[in-house]
Amino acid sequence: MTDAAGRALDDAFLALVRAWAAGGEGCDEAAFDAHARATFAYQFERNEPYRRFARAQGVTAGRAPRTWREIPAVPASAFKDATLATFDPLAAELVFATSGTTAATAGKHYIERAALYDASLLAGFDRFMLPDRPKLRYLNFVPNPRFRPNSSLGYMMGHVAVLRGDGKAAYFLDDDRVDVGGFAKALDAACGQAQPVCIAGTAFAFAALLEELERDARTFAAPAGSRVMETGGFKGRARVVERAELYARLAHALGIASEAIVAEYGMTELVSQYYDAPRSRGSEPRVKVAPPWLRSLIVDGDGREVPAGETGFLRHVDLGNRSSAVAVDTEDRGYRVEGGIVLLGRDLDAPARGCSLDAEALLAGPFVPTLSS
Amino acid sequence: MSPAERRLRAVTDAAERWTDADFPPRVRATRALIARTGYTEPVVDYALDRLFGALGREALRATIEGELGSLAALDGFVARAGRPDVAYRGLAHVAIVSSDTTIGVAVFPLAFALCAGSHVTVKDRDDGLIAAFGETLGQELPELGERFASGIWDGSDEITSRAMLGAADAVVAFGRAETLSAVRALVAPEARFLPFGHRTSAGFVAREALADETRVRACADGAARDALLYDGEGCLSLHALFVERDGALEAATFARRVATACDVAAIEFPAGYDELDAAVVAYRRAALFRAAQGRGEALAGITAPHLVVFDPPTDEPPPLLRRTLAIYPVDGPADALAFLRRHALPLEALALGAPPRADVEEFALACGASRIAPFGSLQDPPLGGEHGGAGRILPFVRAIYRA
Numbered sequence: 144m145t146d147a148a149g150r151a152l153d154d155a156f157l158a159l160v161r162a163w164a165a166g167g168e169g170c171d172e173a174a175f176d177a178h179a180r181a182t183f184a185y186q187f188e189r190n191e192p193y194r195r196f197a198r199a200q201g202v203t204a205g206r207a208p209r210t211w212r213e214i215p216a217v218p219a220s221a222f223k224d225a226t227l228a229t230f231d232p233l234a235a236e237l238v239f240a241t242s243g244t245t246a247a248t249a250g251k252h253y254i255e256r257a258a259l260y261d262a263s264l265l266a267g268f269d270r271f272m273l274p275d276r277p278k279l280r281y282l283n284f285v286p287n288p289r290f291r292p293n294s295s296l297g298y299m300m301g302h303v304a305v306l307r308g309d310g311k312a313a314y315f316l317d318d319d320r321v322d323v324g325g326f327a328k329a330l331d332a333a334c335g336q337a338q339p340v341c342i343a344g345t346a347f348a349f350a351a352l353l354e355e356l357e358r359d360a361r362t363f364a365a366p367a368g369s370r371v372m373e374t375g376g377f378k379g380r381a382r383v384v385e386r387a388e389l390y391a392r393l394a395h396a397l398g399i400a401s402e403a404i405v406a407e408y409g410m411t412e413l414v415s416q417y418y419d420a421p422r423s424r425g426s427e428p429r430v431k432v433a434p435p436w437l438r439s440l441i442v443d444g445d446g447r448e449v450p451a452g453e454t455g456f457l458r459h460v461d462l463g464n465r466s467s468a469v470a471v472d473t474e475d476r477g478y479r480v481e482g483g484i485v486l487l488g489r490d491l492d493a494p495a496r497g498c499s500l501d502a503e504a505l506l507a508g509p510f511v512p513t514l515s516s
Numbered sequence: 517m518s519p520a521e522r523r524l525r526a527v528t529d530a531a532e533r534w535t536d537a538d539f540p541p542r543v544r545a546t547r548a549l550i551a552r553t554g555y556t557e558p559v560v561d562y563a564l565d566r567l568f569g570a571l572g573r574e575a576l577r578a579t580i581e582g583e584l585g586s587l588a589a590l591d592g593f594v595a596r597a598g599r600p601d602v603a604y605r606g607l608a609h610v611a612i613v614s615s616d617t618t619i620g621v622a623v624f625p626l627a628f629a630l631c632a633g634s635h636v637t638v639k640d641r642d643d644g645l646i647a648a649f650g651e652t653l654g655q656e657l658p659e660l661g662e663r664f665a666s667g668i669w670d671g672s673d674e675i676t677s678r679a680m681l682g683a684a685d686a687v688v689a690f691g692r693a694e695t696l697s698a699v700r701a702l703v704a705p706e707a708r709f710l711p712f713g714h715r716t717s718a719g720f721v722a723r724e725a726l727a728d729e730t731r732v733r734a735c736a737d738g739a740a741r742d743a744l745l746y747d748g749e750g751c752l753s754l755h756a757l758f759v760e761r762d763g764a765l766e767a768a769t770f771a772r773r774v775a776t777a778c779d780v781a782a783i784e785f786p787a788g789y790d791e792l793d794a795a796v797v798a799y800r801r802a803a804l805f806r807a808a809q810g811r812g813e814a815l816a817g818i819t820a821p822h823l824v825v826f827d828p829p830t831d832e833p834p835p836l837l838r839r840t841l842a843i844y845p846v847d848g849p850a851d852a853l854a855f856l857r858r859h860a861l862p863l864e865a866l867a868l869g870a871p872p873r874a875d876v877e878e879f880a881l882a883c884g885a886s887r888i889a890p891f892g893s894l895q896d897p898p899l900g901g902e903h904g905g906a907g908r909i910l911p912f913v914r915a916i917y918r919a
Binding site: 192195196198199200217218219220221224225248444456472474475476498499500501 | 618621690691712714715716748749750751753755791792794795796797798800801802804805806807808809810811821831836837861862
């Protein structure tokens with residue numbers, strides 16, 4: 144049972160979401176600041192691992208952050224190293240597992256109240272993916288939530304499909320295998336019924352899909368109003384293609400204009416999501432925008448904000464993360480522009496110059512027997 | 517002077533000229549190496565000093581004699597006790613592919629192959645170090661200049677690669693697994709192939725090494741140097757350091773000593789970069805978070821981008837990241853060996869910091885490293901050591917026995 148302070152924060156958050164979903168402005172800097180600091184204070188009292196971390200960062204009960212920008216951000220990996228919850232995690236209404244791409248074990252994001260996640264998700268999805276409010280058929284290259292209930296992406300698309308779809312959603316991803324045949328059949332059916340679709344999936348899954356479609360020289364003409372939601376990047380997978388190239392190929396293969404291909408940027412560790420700003424979808428770079436309760440800072444490796452326009456790492460402050468940690472540091476690089484951020488991803492590290500083994504090679508083992516160098 | 521002696525002297529004379537930091541070709545190569553690798557000048561200077569300083573006449577002679585029995589065996593038959601007389605002939609054509617490596621990795625095999633009397637083709641890097649050294653070799657002995665060729669080509673250019681490698685009797689290749697696989701495919705079926713893959717290095721500090729201040733300092737200072745040189749990107753770079761518990765000095769205290777030593781080593785060998793990689797940032801943040809939970813320590817450089825992490829999770833491999841050293845407290849060498857095996861870490865070298873102890877020596881022999889070295893000298897392999905466990909000149913010669 145959420146305590147009174149938590150309920151008050153949740154009520155304020157849900158009111159904010161509702162107001163914005165109804166066309167309101169959302170919250171201004173002062174309102175965001177107050178809500179973020181109140182959320183942090185709540186978590187500082189109830190979330191012991193976060194409190195320990197914040198103390199190590201110099202925050203105490205008597206020396207609280209003066210603005211939301213000073214709230215200590217836990218690294219995304221902290222969700223693996225600790226249970227970041229303000230409540231008994233056994234009472235969580237949602238538990239999402241992190242991908243665990245860079246660590247031996249996956250982490251967990253415990254969310255006390257699904258209502259916060261759902262409200263945030265739908266408001267953002269409606270605004271950025273469904274501004275014309277169509278009833279789409281959801282053809283998903285994401286984990287089926289029925290079989291993978293701990294996948295945030297699966298949950299997200301499952302929820303959207305139920306509440307915004309035509310009731311005939313389908314899933315075409317089984318672990319890393321894409322069911323191209325099943326998808327083709329489903330898309331053919333939608334085309335035959337002139338039913339617009341939303342094809343959602345990770346860049347990795349789309350790359351695999353395209354490989355098969357292109358091999359068979361198979362193309363579609365998706366019904367007018369169809370769109371694509373791409374998410375998740377490649378996350379260390381072997382098959383990496385440039386995003387612009389991926390979109391061009393998707394547009395050609397599916398008969399969906401590039402402008403109707405929208406990148407969603409979210410994390411298991413967050414409740415809210417970024418999307419490509421509508422006005423930037425026809426050009427490069429695409430600008431990411433989020434609902435007003437999710438704000439981001441661009442910081443350097445030491446956590447200091449970088450000057451406007453400079454590239455740094457994204458630190459997210461998500462008011463929806465009431466029951467875990469309100470501020471999360473990521474390895475994603477980006478920079479701020481007017482009205483949003485440009486996401487550069489994680490693949491910008493300098494190439495290795497030496498003969499040292501690196502993590503990628505280690506994970507790619509077993510090793511080719513060689514002499515040492 | 518015999519032909520083999522003449523070649524040996526020319527090689528070592530050329531190397532000696534390159535030990536002079538003011539030797540114009542070296543000055544130019546230094547600039548080019550800094551531009552290619554991004555390493556700072558002290559690091560490049562260190563590399564060139566070690567590389568050419570190791571190619572001394574006596575060291576080269578001793579290595580050849582150690583492997584072939586005598587230098588004279590390169591010129592004709594020599595007698596051997598209890599075995600038939602033997603002569604060694606250099607393979608006609610040796611090719612060396614230097615890729616994804618630090619500095620001048622082709623120099624030693626080049627020197628030995630030339631001493632053997634082979635023609636040598638080297639796939640050089642953009643810095644042109646090997647080509648420049650080849651010119652000096654030619655100045656010392658025109659015959660060597662004629663036997664040496666270098667080129668820079670794109671490894672994905674199969675036609676050129678095949679032309680350069682396909683006729684070689686021995687191919688030495690450095691690089692990642694995929695590079696080595698690609699090179700291997702181009703090598704003639706009967707040619708010798710010596711692949712040197714990417715590896716890492718580790719260290720073990722036995723509790724005896726923690727017994728007195730002199731040894732502690734030597735281990736800590738040495739470990740710092742081993743970890744920071746070449747920005748931690750070499751196969752001889754120290755990435756995992758095991759420290760025995762229950763020594764006179766606690767393992768955690770020793771880790772702090774290493775971190776302090778890194779601050780000092782970073783002054784002598786500054787990092788060649790300012791901006792931290794995302795992977796390093798993520799690892800650092802994770803270590804700080806864990807430290808705040810009372811699990812280990814994260815000891816970041818005061819003014820430089822290095823990181824020493826004490827007691828990181830053992831279910832993860834060590835951070836194979838630039839200037840990042842993980843220090844693991846262990847009960848003994850068996851723990852260290854279990855860790856290395858669990859993560860299937862291919863080791864190039866192991867640094868040890870204590871007088872010999874039977875179980876530590878057993879660990880050293882079992883861990884997979886081809887070289888055991890004192891702390892502080894990991895990055896300074898002697899010419900006479902068996903590189904990667906293989907001989908230095910033996911791969912480039914053919915034995916002919918008389919019986």
